[in-house]
Amino acid sequence: MTISKQPVSQPNMNLGHADTFLVIENVVKAFQKPDGSQFIVLGGIDLTVGEQEYVSVIGHSGCGKSTLIRIVAGLEKPTSGLVTLEGKAIRKPGAERMMVFQGYALLPWLTVRENIRLAVDEVFKNASRAERIGIVNEHIEMVNLTAAADKYPHELSGGMKQRVGVARALATRPKLLLLDEPFGALDALTRPKLQQQVLDIWDNHRQAVMMITHDVDEAIFMSDRVVMMTNGPEATIGEVLDIPLPRPRDRHDLRESKEYYELRNHALDFLERYQ
Amino acid sequence: MTLLLSLAVNAKNSLLGQLRRQIFRPNVMLPMAGFAGVIALWWVIALFRQEMMPTPLEALVKNLDFIIHPFYRRGPGDLGLGWLLLASLRRVCIGFLLGAIVAIPVGVLIGLSHAAWLAINPIIQVFKPVSPLVWLPIALAIFNSAEPSAIFVIFITSLWSTIINTAEGVANVPKDYLEVAEVLEMPRWKQLLKVVIPASLPYIFTGLRISLGIAWLVIVAVEMLTGGIGIGFFVWDEWNRLNVSSVFLAVFVIGLTGLILDYALAKLQTVVTHRPARS
Structure with a gap:
């Protein structure tokens, strides 16, 4: 187990391909306060995510972790610093960095199928109609929503809504999947189920994932690395925790594992230091 | 057995x-x-x-002919209540539809553009509190005829609530929806058609329902002034003949028609927006 005992600002480079895919370099985000002074949210973030790596960013609320993922999505611009995906600078939103939103962000006037179809139509403009329908159906099936495919969002439970959110994001075949507290609004019984489902999908289709969360168990259970942020203002990366637990992972087995508890305690100790 | x-x-x-x-x-x-x-x-x-x-019972007896024969024609000026109602509804529908055709695009424009809002909002704020009947003499001066003037007044009446609600809906489209569209790299015009307008539909319908309600209030008053065929003139005419019973009948007919109009728009809203309408 490789727990970096010293707080580091540089990410672990132990994954060979990590430095070539998503690179976040010295990203600073500041907002202008009404009195004209600067409020610095992020004070110099350096992070990389590998092409097939699942990385979680964890921190207390208000530490700027959502701001960070929004910068990667292109929905916000960094005040200084650079984010590159496969060497190309990120300046605006793009479908190769599709996001799953905390509040689902489903369009309420469209059915499950139509919500996913909207995204597929937009991203695969050159594909034939049959191909696009095929992609939509495949992803509805992937999240087990075939029976609810023609329902409207207001007829679905929170867990089902977020499955639509996940299916919509995956259907656009992004290079980097961004999950902004995707399970945050779900109840305690639905959450583990959906976590498992997303993890299973990822196990079958390894790709780069960046997930924001404030749940230590969720972060450790799902990720290859957990990035722990210090509290804002001027939040930075306090520590990066490698999670060498074997995959596929099973929640029940993990509960028996000593290694899991050591990682968990370490992460909790870190977060408590910044309370 | x-x-x-x-x-x-x-x-x-x-x-x-x-x-x-x-x-x-x-x-x-x-x-x-x-x-x-x-x-x-x-x-x-x-x-x-x-x-x-009249007591309710006397009124019912006196109105029986109107109730049983809504579509009689006994002369050029002597038509059944159904015909009068249809004449009024026709004016309201034409005026209201013209109003909606103008109000929805204007509302979308001022919801999207701060400059347009600055230019148009003061006009709305000044004209909105003016009783629509004030426009009647102006309309008569322009059109020199009762029928188009009545429709024009309904048109003006229908504008304000629809414009204001549409603008509010467009300005309050949830940020999440727009961010989804942005992440999907949807061009601006497509965002307007596929996200902004559908998301604003509940607001637009609220505006339309308020506008139609006011239009139905105003047409009665307009017809009292302009005369001709219509439920409003019927009320005034019957009062002049001291037939208060008929006026009571008119109260119920106007009220029920207004209710049906609102119900129809609410139904249309449910069908168009795929979400249950609040009444």
Whole structure:
């Protein structure tokens, strides 16, 4: 187990391909306060995510972790610093960095199928109609929503809504999947189920994932690395925790594992230091 | 045989019992009690002002001809209430549709563009509190004829609520929806058609429903002034003949028609937006 005992600002480079895919370099985000002074949210973030790596960013609320993922999505611009995906600078939103939103962000006037179809139509403009329908159906099936495919969002439970959110994001075949507290609004019984489902999908289709969360168990259970942020203002990366637990992972087995508890305690100790 | 008979009696009893239970349910009973209260109040007032006011029963008897024959034609100026109602509805529909055609795009424009909002909002704020009837003389001066003037007044009436609500809807499209569109790299014009306008539809419909409600209020007043064929002129004409009974009938007819108009728009809203409408 490789727990970096010293707080580091540089990410672990132990994954060979990590430095070539998503690179976040010295990203600073500041907002202008009404009195004209600067409020610095992020004070110099350096992070990389590998092409097939699942990385979680964890921190207390208000530490700027959502701001960070929004910068990667292109929905916000960094005040200084650079984010590159496969060497190309990120300046605006793009479908190769599709996001799953905390509040689902489903369009309420469209059915499950139509919500996913909207995204597929937009991203695969050159594909034939049959191909696009095929992609939509495949992803509805992937999240087990075939029976609810023609329902409207207001007829679905929170867990089902977020499955639509996940299916919509995956259907656009992004290079980097961004999950902004995707399970945050779900109840305690639905959450583990959906976590498992997303993890299973990822196990079958390894790709780069960046997930924001404030749940230590969720972060450790799902990720290859957990990035722990210090509290804002001027939040930075306090520590990066490698999670060498074997995959596929099973929640029940993990509960028996000593290694899991050591990682968990370490992460909790870190977060408590910044309370 | 006795068994069959007793079965039949039982069935009849249970059916009657069911009907009785239906009637005694609070959401049936209480509205009926409310109307009964209003009619009782009318009755009491009619007893004190016997020379002018008909009692509900007298009014019903006098109006029976109107109620049974809504579509009679007994001469150029003597038409059934149904014809008058249709004439009024026609004016309201034309004026209201023209109003919606202008108001929705204007609302979208000022919801999207701060410059347009700065230019148009003061006009709305100044004109909105003006009673639509004030526009009647101006309309008569322009058109020199009652019919287009009445429609013009309804048109003006229909504008304000629809513009304001549409603009509010467009300006308040949830940020999440727009961010989804942005992440999908949707061009601006497509975001407008596929996200902004569908997301604003509930607001637009709220505006339309308020506008239509006011339009239906105003048409009665307009027709009282312009004359011609219509439910408004009917009220004024009957009053001049001291037929207060007919005026009571008109109250119910106008009220029910307004209710149906609103209900129809609410239904349309449910169909168009795929979400249940709040009434």
